Amino acid sequence: MKTEQVVDHIVNWLKEYAMNAKMDGFVLGISGGIDSAVTSALCAKTGIRTLCVEMPIHQAESQVTRAEEHIAQLKQRFANVSDVRVDLTPVFEAFKVQTPQTTDDTHLDLALANTRARLRMTTLYYFAGLHRYLVAGTGNKVEDFGVGFFTKYGDGGVDLSPIADLLKSEVYELGAYLKVPDSILKAAPTDGLFGDSRTDEDQIGASYDELEMAMELQNEGVAIQDLSGRTREVYEIYTRLNRANQHKMNPIPVCKIPPTLK
Template identity: 75%
Template sequence: MHTEKVIDHIVNWLTNYANSANIKGFVVGVSGGIDSAVTSSLCAKTGLKTICVEMPIHQAESQVNRAQEHIAQLKKRFPNVSEERVDLTPVFEELKSAVPKVEKSAQLDLSLANTRARLRMSTLYYFAGLHKYLVAGTGNKVEDFGVGFYTKYGDGGVDLSPIADLVKSQVYALGKELKVPNSIQIAAPTDGLFGDSRSDEDQIGASYDELEWAMKMKDEGKNKDDFEGRKREVFEIFIRLNTVNQHKMMPIPVCNIPVDLI
């Protein structure tokens, strides 16, 4: 991959899109992970106003520290970058106290995790609406179009997606070129939505390198019978998630009413 040229291409794409929409800046949720660090860096390089928003909800200290390190570095390098910090923990706890109590389960944990992501989406759009900016998405190709590893109307609720055509290894390559802090480059990827130390790999059952491989094999028309052992296991994980999460990747179904009924 021609890393520098890819960076220039994305920066030009962001700039042209914003100018065409008569928009003067971007809002990016910064989590302390590589995807949000790369996305915010790309937005910053446009020269347009870029607000980095940190939105902790019972966040691990290591994630908070990485996010703050990255934002501080960006502000030092780019005068067009500013920051906002909104502690959503009290909001999250208030919502939990307002909804009916249910027995603790894995489904409850997942519902609450998705709720965190949707609270953050609403917060990003608050700032976007306030300043008439665009919300820049931080999803990569494997997450957005491979396994659907994101929250519908949460981190999936954005105005434009600058890195969604890049797989994770390519995002890391851009991160290195963009001088993203090393603490972020070496950190295990995590969505940070469960309030514990579980990584993306813990949740998915496969690493991003493995998922990239499986995505490529699917695109080449392979099936599970072409593989054995761990490769077969990874391929089956990818196909299962790709199938069950199609509802995230496809347009919202619309019930079309026959003309003779209207």
Template identity: 70%
Template structure:
């Protein structure tokens, strides 16, 4: 991959999109992870106003610290970057107290998705104030492979600059742009559970494994040739790819026959 060329291409794409849409800049949620670090660094390079937003909800101190350090690095390098931190923990707890306590096995996942949706609402609040675009931070495997994002949460964005990059390619871009080592070396996590579980813990496969599976499916590989770990990983990938199609395809629209409308 021509890493420097990809950086330049994305930066120009972001800048042109903002100018053509008559918006004033960008808003990016900062998690302390690699994807949001790369996305914000790319947006900063456009020269357009960029607001970096931290939104902790029972967040691990290490994640908050990484995010703050990354933001300070961007602000030191680019005078178009500003930041704000919105502590959402109390709001999240108020929500929990307002809804029925079902003690259902699915409640934990519903609350995890609620965290992501509270953050999406916060990002669009600032985007509305600043007449700016909310920039997505999802990579190719998450957005189009296994659907590892929250519908109308971190999936609720205006544009996606890194969604055609595998996670390994995101790391290459990060290295090219000098993303801090703490973020480069941190295990990928969505940070939504309030514990130390990683993306791999949740999915059951690493990003390199999922990238392999995505390419295998794309190239219409022969499943009968797989065995051992490859067979296991491909089963994980195809199961999640099927289950999360509702996130990855346009919302179904009920089309009314012309004779019923006339």
């Protein structure tokens, strides 16, 4: 990958989009992970106002520390970067108190994890509306178009997606070029939505390198019966998630009314 040229291309794309939309800047959530670090650095390089928002909800201290380190570095390097911290833990706890108790908690953890993501989306759009900013998405290609590893109307609720055509490995390449802190480059990817130490690989059952391999196999039209061992296992994981999460990747279905009924 021509890293420098890719960075310049994305930065110019961001500037042109903001100018055409007649908006005054970008806002995005900073998690302490590689995707939000790279996206925020790209937004910062535009020279346009970039607001980095920390939104902890029972967050692990290591994630908070990495996010703060990255924001501090960005503010030191770019005069157009500002930040704000919104502790959403009390909001999340109040939400849980107000919702009816369930006797079947089979899906409770996942429902609450997605609620965290949607509270953060709401917060980002509050600041976007306040300052006339665009909400920048932080999803990469494997997450957004491969396995659908994001929350619908949570971290998937954005105005534009600067890195959604980049594989995770390519995001890391950009991160190194953009001088993202080593603590982030070396950290195991995690969505941080469950309040514990589980990683993305723990949840998905495969690493991003493995998922990229599976994505390439699917693009090449490789049949699953031609595979074996771990490769087949990963390919099965990938195709299962890809099928199950098409509702996230495709436009919302609209019920079309026949003209004869109107």
